[in-house]
Amino acid sequence: MAFPQPPLTGIKVLEFAGLAPGPFAGMMLADAGAEVLRIDRPSSATPPAADLLTRHKSSICVDLKNPSGVALVRELCRSADVLIDPFRPGVLEKLGLGPDTLCTLNPRLIYARMTGFRRDGKYSAMAGHDINYLAVSGVLSMLGRKGQKPTPPINILGDFAGGGAMLVHGILLALIARDKQGQTPTRPDTIQQQETNNISIEPILGKDLSMGGFGTGAILASTPGPTTTTTNISARDGSGGQVVEANMVDGASYLSTYPRFTLKTPVGSCPRGSNLLDSGCPFYDTYETRDGRYMAVGALEPQFYRELIRGLGLGHYSWADTIERHSRECWPEIRRVFEQTFKTKTRAEWEGIFDGTDACCTPVLGYGELEGGRQRGEGGDQRPAVTLRNTPLLAIGQEEQDGKGGGGDASRGQGPGVDGNGYMGSTLNPGEGGEETLKKWLGWAKGVEHSVHQGGLVLVEKEKSRL
Template sequence: MRALDNIRVLELAGLAPGPFAGLLLADNGADVLRVDRVQPGHTPSPDVLIRGKSSICVDLKSPAGTQLIQRLISHVDVLIDPFRPGVLEKLGLGPDVLLKINPRLIIARLTGFRRDGKYATMAGHDLNYLAVSGVLSMLGPSVRIPPLNRPLPPSPPGNILADFAGGGLVCFMGIALALFARVTTGKGQVVEANMVDGVSYLATAPRISSKIPGQWDRPRGENLVDGGCPYYRVYECKDAGQYMAVASLEPKFFQALCIGLGLSEKDWGGDRENREFWPAIHVLFEKTFRTKTRKEWEQIFDGPAVHRF
């Protein structure tokens, strides 16, 4: 038996984070019915996060559509609302209405910005939410580029962090906690999730660590695990477009890395933890990785010589 067997979910179709929350529920046993918009000519939904779900098309702006949703609400445990603030209320499907129909209902409301902030009704995308949260400023290298001798802007990391991690995953966690609470209280509740706060929460450790020397106290791209450390970064191999990811923070893993590369401390001249040697280590690693193809490096680092530690 999966954890969410016998849990019924009504997912109002949206973009990325809402469907991802529904996918997580379905993957864990919930019966998820997605409510798609009526498209001319029976156009298929562009949503790719449909695994394990059923689907119906409903015109939520019609009286018949809202009545159907109200009838379904009596039989479900969770409603996923991906709309901007006020949309469900305008449709006559706000929490005050739905919780009267089904007091055990959990209404998961997922927005980009905070529901009570000045950006509440503003549209946005992953990159906007990352920027407002402050997390975007942590991403990307800080190598200074001529002619202005300034670093490139922060790098967009796809839409994984805000949409899926800070949005859909955090919303899923809120739903799971609300289901757990309902066991004790017998009552549903409104779960509020937004991508700005969600992704900001994910960055709790880096924010706190910014006060600890040697961790996140430097500009982006110059810290221990954001690309500043030469033994925690990505290197290009001899074959263009092929890379090796290096994460050898612990001494024994660093020793295994050096065995595989055929290098030692004498090649860069000092203690690897001394940041003064990091540029030299980086250049040396960069040159060394470019002497072999990724396949050749894979064979080396899969071998017994680097695993005996």
């Protein structure tokens, strides 16, 4: 069966092997049709927490301690669209693979860099994990129950939402900018300068510039004096590539824009765990049922609250009135009654009452339940995060191609799925599928253009080699 091409078909991505955010960014691009080639170290042993974010990727091992291994990566970068750098600042520069070098070889390259802390901050040289990035971003201070210490969530906000997803956001913006540059003719009015002294403007061919975390596209150097310069540098240099920098501190902080704003409003001005949306409000919380499971309640609006009260059979209380419920003096009693009431029925019984209503009351499902439901044909299948009707993303699980709609339903993705069905990822062995990718990308054959040295690929040196 012929499938329409996913949106990133033809985009070539080099992903240096890393942890969490880098692989997640690569997987998001691969799910959208990009060809992602992971670069592993020759000595890579499968760690206990192996990278499972490998859908639709291939791998090569490269000996970066060998100059011919570095040369191989440089040659790959000549035809790549995106490079994902997951290392601490300066690591790839020491290997001769920094943006100065690679963006000069390929001015169209999107050089995407992912760090935990800001590259220019006091923590830039320190190691860290999701909890640390949330801590210094201010986000962790808002998470937790009343009277308890800040509670770190599972590593979603920093590593993935504030890290990998934000990096993909930057990559896609850079690809759009590159595409626009290719369509924009060079005109005198694209370069506007008002100057009172000499200014030199240099294209970003490998210059690691950052203003707010992203490449500026130009270096402005001048003698002191008032200067206003607006430059469309892409229209001048004909490249369109740039350096994209993301970090998990700024990413998590950006995600928390609304909660941060509400700290100075009645919605969030009380201490942690005492506000409308942080479990302080009794009609925005979870409640245990008779069988030890949970229901989630989010009946904020008056019409939804009325539906909830009706379903719970609590209309005889004074705070059943939609106005009275906003009195914080009522909240302890509302919570106590809700807790008692939800424990009178099983979760399934409450589902029977609230399913199909606007009470904003739903079961708290575990992934084991969802997977079991998928296996029984009751839903629970994992799907691409977004649906593009004309250019759907790739299928997540192999079962999507079983004739039950995987090929025809854009919401389920398209094309060959992968083993793991969305609930269990699979490891990508170092070197797996890499030779086929090199053949497809560059027409390279093992023993002709590349060979193996100490377990890693290196470029075969030839007399007429460009390197």
